[in-house]
Amino acid sequence: MSKRVMNPAARVTAVALAATGLGATMVAGAGSAFAAEGKAAAPAAVTASAAVAAQADAQAQVAAQVKAAAAQAKAAQVKAAQIKAAAVKAKAATPAKKAAKKAAWVKPVSSYTLSASYNQGGAMWAHKHSGQDFAVPVGTPVKAAGFGTVVKAGPYGGGDGPAYGNAIVVKHANGTYSQYAHLSKIKVRIGQKVAAGQQIALSGNTGNSSGPHLHFEIRTTPNYGSAVNPAAFLRAHGVTI
Numbered sequence: 001m002s003k004r005v006m007n008p009a010a011r012v013t014a015v016a017l018a019a020t021g022l023g024a025t026m027v028a029g030a031g032s033a034f035a036a037e038g039k040a041a042a043p044a045a046v047t048a049s050a051a052v053a054a055q056a057d058a059q060a061q062v063a064a065q066v067k068a069a070a071a072q073a074k075a076a077q078v079k080a081a082q083i084k085a086a087a088v089k090a091k092a093a094t095p096a097k098k099a100a101k102k103a104a105w106v107k108p109v110s111s112y113t114l115s116a117s118y119n120q121g122g123a124m125w126a127h128k129h130s131g132q133d134f135a136v137p138v139g140t141p142v143k144a145a146g147f148g149t150v151v152k153a154g155p156y157g158g159g160d161g162p163a164y165g166n167a168i169v170v171k172h173a174n175g176t177y178s179q180y181a182h183l184s185k186i187k188v189r190i191g192q193k194v195a196a197g198q199q200i201a202l203s204g205n206t207g208n209s210s211g212p213h214l215h216f217e218i219r220t221t222p223n224y225g226s227a228v229n230p231a232a233f234l235r236a237h238g239v240t241i
């Protein structure tokens with residue numbers, strides 16, 4: 001058989017076969033390669049469709065996330081709007097509250113007889129009278145004329161001089177101070193916040209006083225010498241004495 005194979009025709013055939021074989025191999029190789037490619041392509045296609053699906057999933061997820069984010073953003077916007085509205089409301093309420101505090105001025109004593117008035121001359125004062133006197137019995141409750149902070153409280157006019165006796169000075173908004181003098185008992189301490197109408201002392205007859213009364217001043221500083229007409233001040237703030 002080998003001899004026959006070795007005849008030229010067979011040899012040609014063999015060569016042809018070999019060539020074919022080679023070709024087949026080549027083809028097969030190519031086919032294999034193709035198949036391999038196809039095989040590779042198939043999973044690739046699978047992968048591709050999986051990828052497409054995954055992408056679709058991802059897109060859906062992203063869409064969901066975007067939707068959620070949008071909802072969150074909307075919720076945040078709503079919340080922000082609510083916060084803003086609350087802030088606006090709070091802001092609107094605050095000045096009104098402040099305005100109410102600023103506007104709330106009261107008489108320093110409830111029941112009284114007006115005695116010496118502001119700028120009145122007399123033997124009692126080295127200069128003109130720096131305040132308004134309210135004649136009241138010793139022990140009458142003295143009230144803060146407005147909301148503020150106590151800046152002076154003590155004997156010797158709280159530092160203004162012995163003529164005032166026991167005295168208190170309260171600092172209010174806008175550079176306004178009120179002073180209460182000749183007191184028998186001081187019921188507040190320096191630094192204490194007081195409301196308009198809050199009892200801060202009991203009236204008396206201490207210091208340079210002709211009789212039981214409350215000496216009341218409105219000042220532009222905490223100190224003696226800066227007094228303005230207290231009756232006019234109170235009247236300008238809706239309080240007539």
Ligand SMILES: [Zn+2]
Nearest residue numbers: 131132133215
């Ligand atoms: Zn006085």
